Amino acid sequence: MRPLAIATAAATILPISTKTKQRGQDKLGLGPSSLAVETKKLRIGESTHAATFAVAGYPAEVGNGWLEPILSYPARIDVAVHIEPIPARIAADRLRKQRARMESSRRHTAERGRLDDPMTESAAADARELAYRVACGEGCLFDVGIYLTVFAGTEADLDETVAAVRSVADGMLLRLVPATFRSVQGWTTTLPLGIDGLKIRRTFDTDALAACFPFTSDQLAQVVGSTSPVLLGVNGTGAGLVCFDRWALDNHNSVVLARSGSGKSYLTKLDILRSLYTGVHVLVVDPEQEYVRLAKAVGGTVLELGAPGVRINPFDLPKDEQSHDAVKRRTLFAHTVVAVLLGAELTASERAELDSAVLTAYERAGITEDVRTHTRDAPTLADVAAVLAARGSNEARSLASRLAPHTSGSFAGLFDGPTTTAVDGHLVVFALKQLPEEMKAIGTLLVLDAIWRQVTSPERRRRLCVVDEAWLLMKEPAGARFLFRMAKAARKHWAGLAVITQDAPDLLGTDLGQAVIANAATQILLRQAPQAIEQVAAAFRLSAGERAYLLTATRGTGLINIGSSRAAFAAVASNDEHLLATTDPAELARLEESKTAEPEGEGI
Incomplete structure (x- = not known):
């Protein structure tokens, strides 16, 4: 006692x-x-x-x-x-x-x-x-x-x-x-x-x-079977955290709509970083070259199309896919490539000549329907043009002369050799900023084809395809068709499509864009422009309070909508994540100045 x-x-x-x-x-x-x-x-x-x-x-x-x-x-x-x-x-x-x-x-x-x-x-x-x-x-x-x-x-x-x-x-x-x-x-x-x-x-x-799980929002419905949630940010109305797992939803697609400077790319980079922790394979279409620094920091692969010596050969065959019709499928894709290069649809006779020339080029390279030959070096566009030039028909010679700028002329940099960088790794960024305006269409087509081949490959794993500044892709017919196909079929291949755009009418004002939104189980709205708020409010059925919140939201804050559940959040990042995700020009300039101001280490 x-x-x-x-x-x-x-x-x-x-x-x-x-x-x-x-x-x-x-x-x-x-x-x-x-x-x-x-x-x-x-x-x-x-x-x-x-x-x-x-x-x-x-x-x-x-x-x-x-x-x-x-x-x-x-x-x-x-x-x-x-x-x-x-x-x-x-x-x-x-x-x-x-x-x-x-x-x-x-x-x-x-x-x-x-x-x-x-x-x-x-x-x-x-x-x-x-x-x-x-x-x-x-x-x-x-x-x-x-x-x-x-x-x-x-x-x-x-x-x-x-x-x-x-x-x-x-x-x-x-x-x-x-x-x-x-x-x-x-x-x-x-x-x-x-x-x-x-x-x-x-x-x-x-x-x-x-x-009892504390790191969640009581406003978001809990998804049964969620095993790899990703932190989105802190709850905008409380002290809890907002997490979501796209892989446990009906489909794995997401849409981010925000005006310029609202933090949509920042939020997407955080999502990519945290998805990589869970073993997700990420492919990024980067029109403005904002993800290159992130990819280099985490050991990813960067393909800067338009840069000297960077090429993608559209005739490459899949090395790990045992398919007897791979040559035929690449031949069919060649018709689309040539049509985009020439800016016009091919006639029936031109298609026949091109089809025969592509098959002949594969045969000269020693590639047949036998899958054991698919590991050999594939022919290039110059090889196909040489076969066309050697033919006697007017259509073949016309195609060869019209393809000359892309095989030996000023536009040949993208096609004058085999593929320089393999599309593999846990993070692959396709940077399109250096592509000339005249090459945007074909460059976008090649990138989307490379992504689709990765998504449909026999290797079953979770893949996330991120399309930033989707309004630029929607302007190209091939890009719009790709987004529509990915939004519809990505779930069947255990893949998700993440669409980010700053121009809501580009998605909401077209049938293809509305299909992309309708097939996105996760919808994230950041700060909106007054000119677009009415259209956004009607599409997502926002209340008056939610409309006012999105008009006055600070950078990185917004609403996440999953099914019938909705929650406000504010994106958060660690110091290291912030340095990789920021796109503020002033902050990037200070980082560059600090790197140049650091004294060089003394030798031993």
Whole structure:
């Protein structure tokens, strides 16, 4: 009884050294200078007061993100959730004993002629359902303890904050019990140490435990089967986080609509970086060369079309695809390539001559329908033009002369040799900024063909195709058809299409654009221009408050819409992520100046 008398009479002050001796070396300690231990409170150091509580009672039913009122309370509160899985054999034994006790209680009540207890009946039904789910492997049981430590600067402020927090908990039907005589153990339980010193736990099933996940928004519906969520940002209306998993939705497409300077490219780069962590293969169409720095930083592949010595051969055959009709499919694609190069549709006779010339060029390269020959070097456009020039027909010679600027003239840089950079790697960026305006159409066609071949390759893996500044792609007929085809068929190939544009009418004002939006399960709206807000509000059924929010939203803030759920968010990034994602010219200039100003290292 003596320790109890001392504890109740006054605080016990435990000095903690800020340095410890270990193996003859001084090491800086991580603890405070002292602890003043009271019955239910702690004084940490000189100016921090704390009190720890354990959740001992829970409501019968909870929804997703039900801890949000506690997590978003405007005070310093540390919340810890300790989870320990229960083996299936032990869980089944516990449920059997619990059901036996409840059945015994029900029979005892019936024998005495008393009315049924609704609480007992409800608990028995829940235990029966849970027992069958555990037996079928549809769920598991976990021992879960939820604890929170409230901090304040003074003891009076602590008492006031604790009273307010307990009031919020009462409104959530939570029963909080203080860590009486165990205030130190309670405080360490809420530290990021993974140590539960209180052991005040309840049994949760899988669904109930998933609803406790703190890093989500209660405004977004939880998707069943989500295994790789990506952090989008903090909740715009609270302190929680907004995460989404495109791979657990009906389709994996997304659309980002925002005016220029709203942070759409910044947000997309964060999505790419965090998707790479989960093993997603990302392909980016970059018209403005904004993703090159990101790709180089993470070891990705960059194809700067239009740069000297960078080529893509449209006649390349897939090396890893055992298809006997690969030559025929490449021949059919050659018709589209030549038509785009010449700026006009080919006549029937020209198609016949071109078809024969392409097949002849493959034969001269030693490539046939035999898949074993597909590893040989493919012919180039110059080889096809040479075959056409050697033919006697006027159509063939006309095609050869019209292709001369692209084989030996001023436009030959993209076709005068084999492909220089293989389209592989975890991140591939197709930079189109250096392409001349006259080569934009064919360059875009080659890029989209390379992406589609990756998406439809036999290797099954998650792929994300990012199309930035989609309004530039929508101007090209081939680009518009590609977006439409990707939006419709990407899900079948375990791929997702992410469309980013600053001009909403380009998507909302065309049938193809509306199809892209209709097939996007995730829709993100950032700051909108007043001229476009009416069209955007009608398309996405925005309320008056949501319209006003999008008109006044700061950079990187907006709305995310998944199905019928919608939430406000603000994008967040670490310092390293920010340096890779920023597109602010002033900030980029400062980064370049800081690099040039750094002194060179001295040699050894």
